[in-house]
Amino acid sequence: xxxxxxxxxxxxxxGLCGNACPNKCISLSxxxxxxxxxxxxxxxxxxxxxxxxxxxTCPDFCIEVYK
Amino acid sequence: xxxxxSKPESLKDxxxxxxxxxxxxxxxxxxxxxxxELHLREKTIAVAPVGCAVFAYDxxxxxxxxxxxxxxxxxxxxxxxxxxxxxxxxxxxxxxIAAIGMSxxxxxxxxxxxxxxxFVNNANYGMTGGQMAxxxxxxxxxxxTPFGRDPKRDGYPIxxxxxxxxxxxxxYLERVSVFNPQNIIKAKKAxxxxxxxxxxxxxxxxxxxxxxxxxDWSMSPLEAIRWVEEVFIxxxxxxxxxxxxxxx
Numbered sequence: 001x002x003x004x005x006x007x008x009x010x011x012x013x014x015g016l017c018g019n020a021c022p023n024k025c026i027s028l029s030x031x032x033x034x035x036x037x038x039x040x041x042x043x044x045x046x047x048x049x050x051x052x053x054x055x056x057t058c059p060d061f062c063i064e065v066y067k
Numbered sequence: 068x069x070x071x072x073s074k075p076e077s078l079k080d081x082x083x084x085x086x087x088x089x090x091x092x093x094x095x096x097x098x099x100x101x102x103x104e105l106h107l108r109e110k111t112i113a114v115a116p117v118g119c120a121v122f123a124y125d126x127x128x129x130x131x132x133x134x135x136x137x138x139x140x141x142x143x144x145x146x147x148x149x150x151x152x153x154x155x156x157x158x159x160x161x162x163x164i165a166a167i168g169m170s171x172x173x174x175x176x177x178x179x180x181x182x183x184x185x186f187v188n189n190a191n192y193g194m195t196g197g198q199m200a201x202x203x204x205x206x207x208x209x210x211x212t213p214f215g216r217d218p219k220r221d222g223y224p225i226x227x228x229x230x231x232x233x234x235x236x237x238x239y240l241e242r243v244s245v246f247n248p249q250n251i252i253k254a255k256k257a258x259x260x261x262x263x264x265x266x267x268x269x270x271x272x273x274x275x276x277x278x279x280x281x282x283d284w285s286m287s288p289l290e291a292i293r294w295v296e297e298v299f300i301x302x303x304x305x306x307x308x309x310x311x312x313x314x315x
Contacts, residue, residue, distance in 0.1 A: 001068060003068070012087035012088075013087060014087040014088035014281075014288040015288055015289060016088055016288055016289070016292065019289055019292070020247065020248050035082075037087065050071060052071070052072045052248075053248040055073075056093075056248045056251045056252070057093065057247070057248060058092070058093075059083070059085065059089055059090065059092030059093050060082065060085075060092050061074045061078060061092065064070055064072065064073040064074075065071050065072035065073070066068045066070055066071065067069060067071050
């Protein structure tokens with residue numbers, strides 16, 4: 001099964017990962033993390049194909065991809 | 068379930084000081100991946116600039132020194148000449164390399180120093196709040212050009228790769244971008260080729276990375292990557308500007 005893990009506390013909520021995701025699996029949380037941003041999380045885990053596009057575009061290297 | 072992609076070993080496990088959506092983090096990761104893949108971590112010495120990337124020594128998990136504004140190519144020259152077995156690269160922004168450090172850049176390139184320069188071009192002075200830089204586009208609004216850059220008053224943007232391509236000392240010059248996954252993969256290939264150029268002792272290589280600066284451009288991160296794609300790279304076309312690796 002393919003999935004990703006996002007470090008919520010380091011995410012700055014820029015949304016580049018969600019924009020790059022071909023299946024639009026990633027959304028931004030409505031809550032804030034400790035540094036004051038809406039963090040990204042994987043909403044549709046079943047649609048993840050572990051393409052790694054989110055990992056490539058994340059400027060804060062908070063994404064790990066599993067397959 | 069195996070981990071197939073995660074933070075490279077050459078990056079420390081710390082959070083970065085860059086703004087949300089900034090391209091610096093992506094470029095840091097590409098450099099760290101190339102250093103890991105070429106097994107250079109124990110012999111790398113990087114030179115950090117003055118600018119947004121001034122804290123690069125806190126993020127990279129190899130030796131990084133700091134140079135005065137614009138002087139990394141001169142400092143890297145000294146390091147490489149005294150330690151020819153080390154791998155030396157500089158990491159510079161557009162204000163650093165094309166304004167204050169133009170003289171050092173041109174002379175290091177003209178001498179054909181065996182170093183690699185990673186030049187991050189975001190079309191303004193990012194750290195000081197988004198003033199006009201030498202690479203600011205014509206008509207672009209910045210803090211010091213509130214009505215857009217006017218060539219009659221402010222001159223034209225400097226295309227550093229094309230400028231350095233006229234010098235016989237340079238070996239490999241390429242312009243890449245990091246606005247989408249496809250271009251990020253191309254950027255990594257270019258950085259790796261430039262690093263290999265230094266390992267093979269072929270001479271001076273420079274990779275210009277067109278990067279987004281959402282906060283200083285007063286855009287959201289998604290608007291910024293769209294602006295890079297639709298406007299920025301039209302003025303700074305991507306591609307290999309000079310490749311003399313096979314001739315040296």
